[in-house]
Amino acid sequence: MSGDVTTPTDQPRHDATVEILRLDDVGKSYGNVHALRGVSLSVRQGEITCVLGDNGAGKSTLIKIIAGLHTHSSGQLTVNGEEVHFSSPRESLERGIATVYQDLALVPLMSIWRNFFLGAELTTGSGPFKRLDVKRMVQVADEELTKMGISVPDLERPVGALSGGQRQCIAIARAIYFGAKVLILDEPTAALGVKQSGVVLKYVAKARDAGLGVIFITHNPHHAYLVGNHFVILNRGNVSLDKARQDITLEQLTNEMAGGSELEALSHELSAPGVTPEPATALAAGHRDDER
Amino acid sequence: MSSSTTAAPRVPALRAKDDRVARKSLATRILSRPEIGSLIGAIAVFVLFCVVAPTFRAAPSLATVAYSASTIGIMAVAVALLMIGGEFDLSAGVVVTTSALAASTFAFQLGLNLWVGVVLALALALGVGAFNGWLLMRTGLPSFLITLGTFFMLQGLNLGVTKLLTGGVSSDSVADMDGFAGAQAVFASTLKVGGVGIKITVLWWILFVVIATWVLLRTRVGNWIFAVGGDDAAARAVGVPVRKTKIGLFMTVGFAGWFVGMHQLFSFDSIQSGGGVGQEFIYIIAAVVGGCLLTGGYGSAIGSAVGALIFGMTSLGIVYAGWDANWFKLFLGVMLLLATIVNLLVKNQAAKR
Amino acid sequence: MIRSRKTAVAVFVATAALALSGCSSSGGAQKDDTSSDGGGNVASTPRVKIAMVTHAAPGDTFWDIVRAGAEAAAKKDNVDLNYQGAPEAADQVNLVQSAIDSKVAGIAVTMAKADAVTPVIKSASDAGIPVTVLNAGGVDAWKATGAIGYFGSDENVAGQAVGTRLSGEGAKKVLCVIQEQGNVALDARCAGIKTTFSGSVENIFVTGTDMPSVQQTITSKLQQDPAIDRVVTLGAPFALTAVKSVADAGSSAVVATFDTNKELVAAVQSGDVEFAIDQQPYLQGYLAVDALWLNINNGNTIGGGSATLTGPAFIDKTNIDRVAEFAAKGTR
Numbered sequence: 001m002s003g004d005v006t007t008p009t010d011q012p013r014h015d016a017t018v019e020i021l022r023l024d025d026v027g028k029s030y031g032n033v034h035a036l037r038g039v040s041l042s043v044r045q046g047e048i049t050c051v052l053g054d055n056g057a058g059k060s061t062l063i064k065i066i067a068g069l070h071t072h073s074s075g076q077l078t079v080n081g082e083e084v085h086f087s088s089p090r091e092s093l094e095r096g097i098a099t100v101y102q103d104l105a106l107v108p109l110m111s112i113w114r115n116f117f118l119g120a121e122l123t124t125g126s127g128p129f130k131r132l133d134v135k136r137m138v139q140v141a142d143e144e145l146t147k148m149g150i151s152v153p154d155l156e157r158p159v160g161a162l163s164g165g166q167r168q169c170i171a172i173a174r175a176i177y178f179g180a181k182v183l184i185l186d187e188p189t190a191a192l193g194v195k196q197s198g199v200v201l202k203y204v205a206k207a208r209d210a211g212l213g214v215i216f217i218t219h220n221p222h223h224a225y226l227v228g229n230h231f232v233i234l235n236r237g238n239v240s241l242d243k244a245r246q247d248i249t250l251e252q253l254t255n256e257m258a259g260g261s262e263l264e265a266l267s268h269e270l271s272a273p274g275v276t277p278e279p280a281t282a283l284a285a286g287h288r289d290d291e292r
Numbered sequence: 293m294s295s296s297t298t299a300a301p302r303v304p305a306l307r308a309k310d311d312r313v314a315r316k317s318l319a320t321r322i323l324s325r326p327e328i329g330s331l332i333g334a335i336a337v338f339v340l341f342c343v344v345a346p347t348f349r350a351a352p353s354l355a356t357v358a359y360s361a362s363t364i365g366i367m368a369v370a371v372a373l374l375m376i377g378g379e380f381d382l383s384a385g386v387v388v389t390t391s392a393l394a395a396s397t398f399a400f401q402l403g404l405n406l407w408v409g410v411v412l413a414l415a416l417a418l419g420v421g422a423f424n425g426w427l428l429m430r431t432g433l434p435s436f437l438i439t440l441g442t443f444f445m446l447q448g449l450n451l452g453v454t455k456l457l458t459g460g461v462s463s464d465s466v467a468d469m470d471g472f473a474g475a476q477a478v479f480a481s482t483l484k485v486g487g488v489g490i491k492i493t494v495l496w497w498i499l500f501v502v503i504a505t506w507v508l509l510r511t512r513v514g515n516w517i518f519a520v521g522g523d524d525a526a527a528r529a530v531g532v533p534v535r536k537t538k539i540g541l542f543m544t545v546g547f548a549g550w551f552v553g554m555h556q557l558f559s560f561d562s563i564q565s566g567g568g569v570g571q572e573f574i575y576i577i578a579a580v581v582g583g584c585l586l587t588g589g590y591g592s593a594i595g596s597a598v599g600a601l602i603f604g605m606t607s608l609g610i611v612y613a614g615w616d617a618n619w620f621k622l623f624l625g626v627m628l629l630l631a632t633i634v635n636l637l638v639k640n641q642a643a644k645r
Numbered sequence: 646m647i648r649s650r651k652t653a654v655a656v657f658v659a660t661a662a663l664a665l666s667g668c669s670s671s672g673g674a675q676k677d678d679t680s681s682d683g684g685g686n687v688a689s690t691p692r693v694k695i696a697m698v699t700h701a702a703p704g705d706t707f708w709d710i711v712r713a714g715a716e717a718a719a720k721k722d723n724v725d726l727n728y729q730g731a732p733e734a735a736d737q738v739n740l741v742q743s744a745i746d747s748k749v750a751g752i753a754v755t756m757a758k759a760d761a762v763t764p765v766i767k768s769a770s771d772a773g774i775p776v777t778v779l780n781a782g783g784v785d786a787w788k789a790t791g792a793i794g795y796f797g798s799d800e801n802v803a804g805q806a807v808g809t810r811l812s813g814e815g816a817k818k819v820l821c822v823i824q825e826q827g828n829v830a831l832d833a834r835c836a837g838i839k840t841t842f843s844g845s846v847e848n849i850f851v852t853g854t855d856m857p858s859v860q861q862t863i864t865s866k867l868q869q870d871p872a873i874d875r876v877v878t879l880g881a882p883f884a885l886t887a888v889k890s891v892a893d894a895g896s897s898a899v900v901a902t903f904d905t906n907k908e909l910v911a912a913v914q915s916g917d918v919e920f921a922i923d924q925q926p927y928l929q930g931y932l933a934v935d936a937l938w939l940n941i942n943n944g945n946t947i948g949g950g951s952a953t954l955t956g957p958a959f960i961d962k963t964n965i966d967r968v969a970e971f972a973a974k975g976t977r
Contacts, residue, residue, distance in 0.1 A: 067529075093531055101529060107522035109589040110515075118519050119530035121512045131510045156321070347869045356868060356893070360861040459975055461706050462882065465908055482893075489893065552857075559889070560856050562908055564882055566702055569854045607858070608865040617849045621826065 018045045020213045021066070021097070021182050026075035028061050035061040036237045038075070041230075043182055043213040048204065050216045050224035052257050053234035059217050062234070063186055066215070067099040068092030079182075096181035100171040102190060108160030112152060115159050116141040116174050140177070148173045148203055165196030169203045176210055183207050184215045189223050201226055221257045225250040233257055326583030327595030329635030333581070334602050336634055337627060341609035348612040351488045358490070361604030362497035363552060365597050367571070368578035369497075369504045370548035372596035375579050376508070377541040378521030378588025379435040381424060383442040384545050385571030390446045391417040391553035392563040393454060396463040399471075406471035414550050420446065421546025425539030447569060454565040467561040479551070480559035493555055497597070500548070504593035517541065522589030578603050581632055602631045688723045690942045693751070695719065695934060696744035699780065700737055700757040701730030702825070702853070706881060706906035707926055711780065713976055714930030715753065722938040732825075734761035741765045745772055751937035753777045753930075757830050759786040766790040775940045779933035780830075780926070784952050793940050794947045796932040798924035798956030800830045803903065804837015806957045807922055811875055811901070812843040819846045819875040820866060820898070824853030824883055831879050834903055838877065847873075853883070860886050860893070867894035878902040881909040881921065888917045905960055910972040913965045923968075924956030927976045 021043040028036040036058045043049050053059045064070040065077065068086030076083050079095045086092045092099075106115045117137045124133040138155050145152065150169045152162065159167055168188045175183050185204060189197040205227050208214050218224050224231060231248060233241040233256055241248075241256045248256075322328060341348045348354075367384060374381055391413040399409030424442055428435050451461060458464055466472060482489040508514035516537045519527035528534045557563055580586060581602055582595025606627040610620055697715050701708035712728050719726035727749070731737045737758075742765055744752050752769050756762055756778050763786060769776050770791030778787040780797045787795045811819060819842055821835035839846040849866050851859040867873055867890060876891065876898050878884040884902035891898050902909065905921045912918040932953065939945040947953055960968050971977035 089529060090531055099529065101526075107519045107526050107589065109522040109585075110518050114515055114518070118515060118527065119532045121515055123512060131506075132512065132515065134510070345869070350868070352894070353865065353868050356861055356864050360858065360865075363857040363861075455709075460709050460907065462906070462908070465911075556856055559860075560886060564706075564854075564856065567854050567856060570852070571855055604861075608861060611849065611862055611865045612869045614869060617823075617847070620850050 019043070020045055020080060021215075022076075022078040023066075024076040024078070026062075026065065026072045026077060028065060028070060028072050028074075034237055036065070036072075036234075039232075039234070039237075039239050040075075041232050041239075041242070043215055044229075045181070045213050046208055046211050047229040048208050048214040048216050048227050049230045049232065050218065050228035051232050051234060052219060052221060052224055052253075054219060054257075056236075057234040058237040059219075059234055060186070061237075063099060063101075063184055063215075063217060066092065066097060066182075066184055068097075096179060097184065098175035098178065098180035098182070099184040100168065100175060100186065100188065102187045106159045106167055106171060109158050111156045112145075112159055112162075112170060113138045113141040113155045116144070116170065116177075120178055144173050144177045145170065148176075148206060150203075163196060164192050165199045168192075168200045172200075172203045172207055176207055176212065180212060182213045182215065184217070186217050187219070188216075189218060189220060197223060219257070221250065221254045225253055323638065326590060326592045327598055328583075329638035330582045330595055330598040330602065330631065332638050333631035333634040334598050334605070337602055337605050337609070337631060341605060341613060345609060345612035345614070348609055351486075353608075353612060355488050355490050355494075357601075357604050357608050358494045359604075360608050361597075361601045362491065362493040363555065364574055364578055364603055365497045365600030366493065366500055366552050366555075367545075367548050367575045368582070368596040368600045369500050369593050370545045371572075371575040372579035372582065372584050372591055372593055372599075373504055373508070373517060374541045374545050375576070375584045375586070375588060376521045376591040377517045377538055378524065379428065379538060379541065380439060380576065381421075381542060381545045382436065382439040382572050383420065383424065383446055384439075384549060384575050385568040385573075386443055386446040386450065387417055387420050387546060387549035387568075388553045388556065388571065389450050389563060389565065389568035390420065391550040392557040393450055393463050393553075393565060395554060396466045396557055396563060397453065397457055399469060400464050400466055401457055406466060406469050406475050408471075409466075410471075410475055410554060413553065414547070417546040417550035417553070418543050419546070420549075421543035422539055424546075425542035428542070429535045429538060443572070447566075450565040461565050463563045463565070465561040466557065472558070475554065476558040479554040479557075496551070497600075501593050501597045508593055513537070513540075518589060574603065577628065581628060581635065583635065602628070606631075686721075688721060688938070690723055690938070692723050692725055693938075693941060694725045694727065694747075694749045695751045695753065695937055696727045696729070696741075696747075696749045697753040697930070697933065698737055698740045698744065699728075699730045699755045700732055700734070701755075702732040707904045709975060710906075710926040710977065711930035714927035714932075715934045716930075717927075717976075718931045718934035718938070722935060724934060724938060726934065734758040738762055738765045741769065745769050745774060749774065750941050751775045751777070753779055753933035753937060755780045756787060757828055759829060763790050766792060775937055777933045777936050779929045780924075787952070788950070794933075794936045795952040796929050796936065796947075796955055797952070798954055799952065800833035801837040801840075802954070803922055803924060803957035804834040804839075805841040806837075806959070807834075807877060807901065807903075808838040808841030808846075810920070810959070811838070811877075812841065816842075816875045816899075817844040818870070818872045819844065819877055820863070820870075820873045821846055821848045822859075822863060822876060822878045822883055822887060823848055823850050824859070824878075824880055826850050834879055835877075851883070853880070856882075856886055859883055860890050863887050863890035864893045867891065867896040867898060871896065874898050876900045880904055881906040884909055884918050884921070885912055888912065905968070905972060905977065907972055907975070910960075910965060910969045913960060913962065914969065916962070920959055920961035922956070923958045923960050923977070925958060925977075926955075928955040 019042050023039055023041050026036065026039045027034065039062060041049060051059055051062060065072045068089040068091050071085055071087055107118065122133040122137050123130050125131050141155055148169060150166065150173060152166065188200050192200060201223060204214060204216060216224060216228060229245050231241065231243050231253055232239055371381060371384055394416045395409035395413035398404065398412045399406045420442065424439055427438050454461060454463060481492045483492060508517060516527065516532045519532050520534050520537045524534050578599035579591065579596045582599030584591030584595060606624055610623045615623060699708060699711065708730060715726060715728065729740045731740055738761060741752060741754055741762065745768065752774055754762065754766060754776060766776050767790050776792040778792045778795045784795065784797065784799045819838060821838060823831045823835060825831060835846065835848050849862065851862045863876065873896065876887045878887050881902060881904050884900055885908055887900045891900060899919050901919045902921050905923055909918060909921055913921060936947045968977050
């Protein structure tokens, strides 16, 4: 309804890309608590939309609506031009929306290849002899991970033995392999060190290059600015900023992100005085989140 | 969360692309199987009793040990699957008695062919499992609590219904009813192999373990069992039918309980309504000794069989050794602890490689 | 008009329901009466509450017979009997305590774990509630509790009777199967056999709640020691299982048992089980309640300060047919 007005991203972007997912004035309330109000955003093929916000800003509610864990209570959710109301994660998955949760992405005790194909196992044979096609699954998992540039010594290793970054990458590779059109990444870098974050961001970019629309949820503007095409900042369930990359600098983004609380902005600048909008140094400056 | 601490030292693995080919050696891979530690423990127990108890070595004795292991093992394999799926079933011991009582009571009171009772009992046992699973998924309470409730309910039901219908606390003998001979052949017969009587439960047990192992390692359902036990939220997120898997696992325990119940009914003709209490822990112990994690997501069906074998060997080996019966439970506890420690040592050794 | 009609209908329905429910319950009770002891007149003494607390594990047929005896006495004596059983001593103590708290007129209790229950029996006596001790255990300890009487068999004496009989038969080695570890009464039975038996006695513990393991354990013992020529079990269901073990192990041992039930009577008739030694549980339950009633209403005590023994009585081929009649009714 009000989408044309509130999404300035529509106008400056080249029209070559296809809009896959669109939220118009979406809201969600639990009883009389409004967790999300009037959120509009658009996800296009081959682009990364960054959703930023502090804790409690409504990021996770937003993810849950798109991933089908919750149903939105107002507004419209449109996937490929079709309005939808998801009532289960399956419905969301079936429309090509894959969510990589920060903690729930993988089963730690299971091997890499089993995790890669979990829920969508390849089988061979029929009737009572229908069985897992282990050979093919191991081979495909190996190929896909190599394609993404991820190297793990042994696909039989339990995922729990891998580093956090490796796990995120496996989850991303999995989503891409299974034909996701939209990839929701829930704070993939939040618990990671600098180098690990860099590796994960690389795969986020790879996912974008593979033609996926990516929703990158984070509260780190530095990470967001490295890869993002659009930036949406949520604040107390409302959209407080919605800009395309060319309309905003990292500094502005950081300031906007810090928004209400002046003190936090100050400490932020104090802790990383050398930060410039230049991406490489921003990462090297080692901005880490201390919230975890 | 924990990943941030483990992340740093493992970074090289990401870069070292060529390392991928360097797989673990075959020996290490075998050693890292969940059941291998208990297998070595089982061999140790076996050797010990072979040395100290001459009669233990005789074929008829081994057949008795196998029988003992089978009656625990048939349940333990189902319980192990459930534990891999991340849940407990404290009603597993009592459901054996419930199904045996149900089969005999249905058939006896209504004058039906015993096979009708057997089928009705199967439906009941599966129903109990489904109820446990449904309630678990519905309420989100720990399965420990829910099945504790079922445990008491069934215990009371066993006694109450039996008293109501027979006036006593054991079911009426079904030995002279139609279908008894056939059912006994299936559930409780003894096969003579070279002069040694092998109970048919041993063969069923082996079959069930083979099927369970196949399902666990080579089917989608097996993958789902590991996933729901390892991290059910993650499993749900990637589209694993968590609810169906867990309910199915509880129903599997119901099925195993039914089977053992039928064995008891057709080998003892009449069933004591107070039986089965306390057995649930023995099944869990067998599964855990066999390498199942109490927290779920890890374990094996073969391991549960090895655990049942250790339990059977130990409990009867003490008798064959002629050790003072007063100390029986102490010996049993020590042996189980030793088997578990060997298990742990082997696992740690494998992890170090 | 309409209103009163509605009320009338409601009253009618309610009475009908009451009548119906009353009918079925009294019908069941009447049927019970005729089958057990032919009705009999109910005492004219005021209705009193008596609690019976045993250490019965659920599922032991023996206790059904005790309870049947107790209920028969209660019916005759116009007593409101509250029967409870708890195998754990602590639970049993709690049940007795709650009976004291609810101010019953009398308590009948078992003392299988004498030390544990003695204090609570004392406090019942101190509170002026007459207590009778029944069944097994506490044959020496009961006097110190202030209880007014003891109705049971001395387990040790019963065991001795078995030992004497087996010696007479020329048996050499007896296996005594204990289905519950730490039960004083069961231990005393085996100990009794040991004192009078001329050969050797070996005890073995089995898990009473798991029949297959009972069978397996006895089988393995018989395989281990072929010299065993008698298996004595301490409960009727275990005797029937021991018969299967003997067959499994290819042993020639003869099975005998303490206590009886319906199936066991058939086994004695068929010769599978040689004999059962009976402590007449029906009598224990009956006398324990009856003695309380006599004490409450007439100040009597039974036994003159010493235990009233209800056993041992042998059931074998010579008298099985007569016992079988009563066993079928669940009173022997």
